[in-house]
Amino acid sequence: MKTAAIILITLLSLNLTGANKPKAPKRAYSSHKFYFAAWGAAGGGSDETQLARMKVLAAAGITDLLPGGDPKRLAQLIKLADQCGIRIHAWHWMMNVGGSKECREHPDWYSVNRLGQSCRDFHPYVDYYNFLSPFSPGAREYIKNGVREIAKVKGLASVHFDYIRYVDVLLGAELQTHYKHNGGPLVQDRLMAEYDFDYHPLARKAFKEQFGTDPMELPDKEENAAWKQFRMNAITSLVEECVQICHEEGTRASAAVFPFPQLAREYVKQDWAHWSLDTFFPMVYKQDHQGNLNWVGFATQEGVREMKKGQDLFTGLSVDNYGDNMDDFAEAIKQAHDHGARGVAFFHGNALKEKHLAVIKRFNDLYNK
Numbered sequence: 001m002k003t004a005a006i007i008l009i010t011l012l013s014l015n016l017t018g019a020n021k022p023k024a025p026k027r028a029y030s031s032h033k034f035y036f037a038a039w040g041a042a043g044g045g046s047d048e049t050q051l052a053r054m055k056v057l058a059a060a061g062i063t064d065l066l067p068g069g070d071p072k073r074l075a076q077l078i079k080l081a082d083q084c085g086i087r088i089h090a091w092h093w094m095m096n097v098g099g100s101k102e103c104r105e106h107p108d109w110y111s112v113n114r115l116g117q118s119c120r121d122f123h124p125y126v127d128y129y130n131f132l133s134p135f136s137p138g139a140r141e142y143i144k145n146g147v148r149e150i151a152k153v154k155g156l157a158s159v160h161f162d163y164i165r166y167v168d169v170l171l172g173a174e175l176q177t178h179y180k181h182n183g184g185p186l187v188q189d190r191l192m193a194e195y196d197f198d199y200h201p202l203a204r205k206a207f208k209e210q211f212g213t214d215p216m217e218l219p220d221k222e223e224n225a226a227w228k229q230f231r232m233n234a235i236t237s238l239v240e241e242c243v244q245i246c247h248e249e250g251t252r253a254s255a256a257v258f259p260f261p262q263l264a265r266e267y268v269k270q271d272w273a274h275w276s277l278d279t280f281f282p283m284v285y286k287q288d289h290q291g292n293l294n295w296v297g298f299a300t301q302e303g304v305r306e307m308k309k310g311q312d313l314f315t316g317l318s319v320d321n322y323g324d325n326m327d328d329f330a331e332a333i334k335q336a337h338d339h340g341a342r343g344v345a346f347f348h349g350n351a352l353k354e355k356h357l358a359v360i361k362r363f364n365d366l367y368n369k
Helices: 003-016 047-060 071-084 137-151 201-211 223-250 261-268 293-305 326-338 354-368
Strands: 035-040 062-066 087-093 156-163 252-257 279-283 313-316 344-345
Touching: 003 313, 035 261, 035 354, 047 062, 047 354, 062 071, 062 344, 071 087, 071 137, 087 137, 137 156, 201 223, 223 252, 252 354, 261 293, 279 293, 293 313, 293 326, 313 326, 313 354, 326 354
Parallel strands: 035 062, 035 344, 062 087, 087 156, 156 252, 252 279, 279 313, 313 344
Antiparallel strands: none
16 A cells, blocks of 8 residues: 555646646737736725826836736726736635644644744744645645635736745845844854754655655755755646646636755745746845845846746846836846746735836836837
């Protein structure tokens, strides 16, 4: 009789093949040469107030919004957005959802670090880090059911996956300066055990079934390539199952991912270049990584060159990274465009002021008229 570990390995292998998957809805990004999107909704207030804000965004060239919300809220936003030609994507958290009451009732669903600490009780970096494990069958079903519920909303442009990864084993250089470790500065000049997930019992068991060694006993467990890839494959297989769910429900699948594939692999064990998503939104927040404007173009180009035919990439830009410097804000858009992005996405929509919208409109006129 096969063990649970062997069954899990088989599932992971099958889900990576891409066989018998329904096709995605037709390509969404073909009418413009370059697109402008933003995370978040159009503020709050009455329907009239929200619609008025959407019309302002649309007039500047914004074609896509990525708000969170339950199915009822999403349906409301879709109805409003349809009146001004804006698409609505459902911004949906994936692995980092362990704070829910249902998850709390299943301790075995949570990701585990190299010290044996469960993310149910140990919250690295911030209190809201409650990551589930892709090796837990119960956690996988919970995540997929969440995707299925959202994907059923009629008129969605995509279900937009976020936190589809592990806890950050490394933070960007600038982000490290904002956190403490054991009362002192956080300096991640090595892969620290507290932040190295997922040593879930089923992950360890499955790896040993396949390779003959418990990853905890690997002499180079921090850097072992097979162990890293094994964990990345577990996330990838879950993504593939969720993409299939979206396509079965007639909507597309997209995700907010780390800035470029190699950085994503090293920082959060996220192998997004091998995912069958329709659209990628890499979060190219240069300030987090102490990057300059050329870093935006570099990250965009690295992502574009690893994508498959038919996939689209929107370079994610943090509005706060540019402050009042509209020349730099404009250059970031240009960097994304010139290095192959299909568009840009701003974090977040409510941070876009009149001065930002004027820049966006200028580039929309330049690239699309």
